[in-house]
Structure formats: C-alpha cells, structure tokens
Amino acid sequence: MPHPLVHDSTAFDPAEAIVHTIGLSKRYGDFDALRDCSLNVQKGEVFGLLGPNGAGKTTLLRLLLGYLFPTAGSATIGGLDVSKNSVAVRRLVSYLPGDARLPRHMRGRGVLEFFAEMQPAGDLQRSLKIADHLELELKRRVAFMSTGMRQKLALAIVMGARTPLLILDEPTANLDPSVRGLILDMVADAQSEERTVIFSSHVLAEIEQVCTKVLFLRRGIIAHRQRLDELKQRHRILAQLEPNTLEPSFSVPAELKGQVEINTFTPPAEPNTRWVRMDTAGDLTPLLPWLSQLPLQRMRIEPLGLRAIYDEVHIGSTVENPPSTGGSQ
Structure with a gap:
C-alpha cells in the first residue's frame, strides 16, 4: 500500500491546459532520461518541477521546447505539437536554461537589444526596467561580468518578453538571497498577469513560496504530484x-x-x-x-x-x- 503522502493530488482540465503531454519519453540506449510523462499545466498557474540532478527535469523542458525529439509520446504547447511546430511554439515561450550562455563580446544593453529584436514578444523597455530593478550594470561587457551578473542579464531577457509561457530552469542559481526574493516576486507578478510559469528548482522554499502545483521527478519517472493548497x-x-x-x-x-x-x-x-x-x-x-x-x-x-x-x-x-x-x- 503506498504511503499516504505519496499520491496524485492534482486534478487537471485538459481544455484549460497550455502545456499537455501524453507518455512523453526520451531514451538514450539503455538509459531512460524521461519515461511515460503525462501532465497538464493549466493557464495562469506556476507549475513547479522538483527532483535531484539526473531526475529528468531539464530533459522534460528541452523536449517541450523541441530541442530534443521524444523517443515516444507527444507534447503540445498552446495546442501546437512541439516536435512538428517547434518554431511556432518558441514564439509562445520565454526560456531560461540552467546554463544560459550570452555573447561575451557584447555589452549588457546590447544583449538586451539583440534578444528583444529576436523574440517576437520581446520588449526592450520592459527588459531595461527589470535590469535596473536588479541593479545590473549594462555598460559592462558580458565577458567581464560575474556569474551572478550574467544570471541577472539572462533573467532580464527572459522576464522582459511578453510571452504567455515562461520556462525557468534554476532561475535563482548564483544569486544572493535578496535578489532571489526579487525574482520570486517577478514570478508572482507574471502569474498576476495571467501568464503561466514552469519553475524548476532545487530550493524547496522557493517552490513552496510561488508554485500552485508541483511535480516530483525521480530517475526520469513522475513520482508524485502535489497541490500546494492541499499541502498547507x-x-x-x-x-x-x-x-x-x-x-x-x-x-x-x-x-x-x-x-x-x-x-x-x-x-x-x-x-x-x-x-x-x-x-x-x-x-x-x-x-x-x-x-x-x-x-x-x-x-x-x-x-x-x-x-x-x-x-x-x-x-x-x-x-x-x-x-x-x-x-x-
């Protein structure tokens, strides 16, 4: 008999889902990076992903963005198949990877201008405002920025774009506690604007603070789903x-x-x-x-x-x- 804590406590309405997967799987030889992942992320919620390194969180995110092709199963974002319509899907998504890489020769403001032009939903003024809020020095070249400064710059790019879906992979990594609080406030603001956020983090307190539902991954398999209002x-x-x-x-x-x-x-x-x-x-x-x-x-x-x-x-x-x-x- 399963432990009473470990059960599926979420109820999904596929009609309201912006992200929908059925049996999504990714296999490398004999290794299952992700297996039989079926989930829905509702419009306007902050959906948390939890699990140790190697649990399958980043694999799931890259499959959703069309950067990887699934071994089995399917996924849609905004009703679009992520494998067949990956370019259209990315117009709906602003993505912060866990290892964000930015042009090292460019200055901070130039990076913001470049990505605002590249992303159809980009908003330079909004990105500049976020950078100022994070006290980021935009005249400095990326090559001479600290790891934390580069993370702030990546966040200004991603959070500035007016897309209906934000996918954030470890967004507070390399940031001090005060800045982490600002980022969590931005996530809450995004939800208040009826945007959807997928939030992957190792920090349990962050997930508890901002997420409405949480998915636990273990060794590439969904181990548990949890509504935060029920957990409280x-x-x-x-x-x-x-x-x-x-x-x-x-x-x-x-x-x-x-x-x-x-x-x-x-x-x-x-x-x-x-x-x-x-x-x-x-x-x-x-x-x-x-x-x-x-x-x-x-x-x-x-x-x-x-x-x-x-x-x-x-x-x-x-x-x-x-x-x-x-x-x-």
Whole structure:
C-alpha cells in the first residue's frame, strides 16, 4: 500500500491546459532520461518541477521546447505539437536554461537589444526596467561580468518578453538571497498577469513560496504530484512517548482513519526513548481531543511542507531529530 503522502493530488482540465503531454519519453540506449510523462499545466498557474540532478527535469523542458525529439509520446504547447511546430511554439515561450550562455563580446544593453529584436514578444523597455530593478550594470561587457551578473542579464531577457509561457530552469542559481526574493516576486507578478510559469528548482522554499502545483521527478519517472493548497492543510506531529507505553494505546480511532498516519521510531541521539511521528491531512481540530489523551511527554506540531514529501519520494522514511526543549510546543 503506498504511503499516504505519496499520491496524485492534482486534478487537471485538459481544455484549460497550455502545456499537455501524453507518455512523453526520451531514451538514450539503455538509459531512460524521461519515461511515460503525462501532465497538464493549466493557464495562469506556476507549475513547479522538483527532483535531484539526473531526475529528468531539464530533459522534460528541452523536449517541450523541441530541442530534443521524444523517443515516444507527444507534447503540445498552446495546442501546437512541439516536435512538428517547434518554431511556432518558441514564439509562445520565454526560456531560461540552467546554463544560459550570452555573447561575451557584447555589452549588457546590447544583449538586451539583440534578444528583444529576436523574440517576437520581446520588449526592450520592459527588459531595461527589470535590469535596473536588479541593479545590473549594462555598460559592462558580458565577458567581464560575474556569474551572478550574467544570471541577472539572462533573467532580464527572459522576464522582459511578453510571452504567455515562461520556462525557468534554476532561475535563482548564483544569486544572493535578496535578489532571489526579487525574482520570486517577478514570478508572482507574471502569474498576476495571467501568464503561466514552469519553475524548476532545487530550493524547496522557493517552490513552496510561488508554485500552485508541483511535480516530483525521480530517475526520469513522475513520482508524485502535489497541490500546494492541499499541502498547507497537512501537519506533522512529533512526540516522545512516556516510558513503557504500548503501541495499541496510541492507535488511531476508527473515526480518524484516513486523517493520520502513525510511525514510531527511536532517534539515534536518544537511544533510550521512543517517539511517534504522525502525518495528518485536513483540519487538526478533530485530532486535538484524541491527542490530549495520549501518553506523550514532549510534542511539537509543524506544517508538513515539501521537505517531508521530498524525503518520502526520493529518500524514503527518515528519522527526525526530537525537539531540543521539554514541554509541549
């Protein structure tokens, strides 16, 4: 039986999808870079992609843009087949690759002018405004820019274009925390303009902040889908059991079945103690009377968050560190 955290919690309406894939796959010899990927990205949402290096995120993005041809399956953007109409598809998309390369001999402003002319939806004034907001020195040649400055320049190009779809592959890489916050604000602004964003990142906090749905990839396969509004209704309870407590004494009552999943463990730092982890779904109110009757010594309740889902998908069940202070929290 699958773990209750790892399930498909998203419901898609293909009629409202700007991105639609069916069984999309890419194989290199005996290696599946992406296998049987079927998804829909709805218009106006921020769709997150999560997974470690090699999970298939960049392969998926390059297939969507027509840079790679699929071994099997199909994909459309705006109703256009990405393999048969790749040029038309790119008019709808502004893409930030994870390894953006810019003309090193050109100055920053010249790069913005060049790409604004190349992209039918390019908007030089908008790109200049973004560059100014990011405090980017445009008189400097790309060759003499730092890695962070080049990332800012690439973002000004991509975010400046008025396309209905933005595809951002690790957009905050090489940026300091304050600038990362500005980029996340820009993503939120794009959504408020009813643009669609596909956001690939290793930083869970960024995904939680801006995304409406998240797709977890593992070894080229979709491992989990998650709506962020549903995740915010989930909590994790960690508590130390009183000595000599028998497990049946904290079993879930029938009326709460399906709302809470229980696992016990002994943390390595406290080998003489026994702890219980409870992952809950929905409102906590029905659980509180039951929790008050359990033989617990220390307890903390926290939002479940993407970290717990990520660990469940990619690592398996983990042993948490117990609270560092006594008493209920």
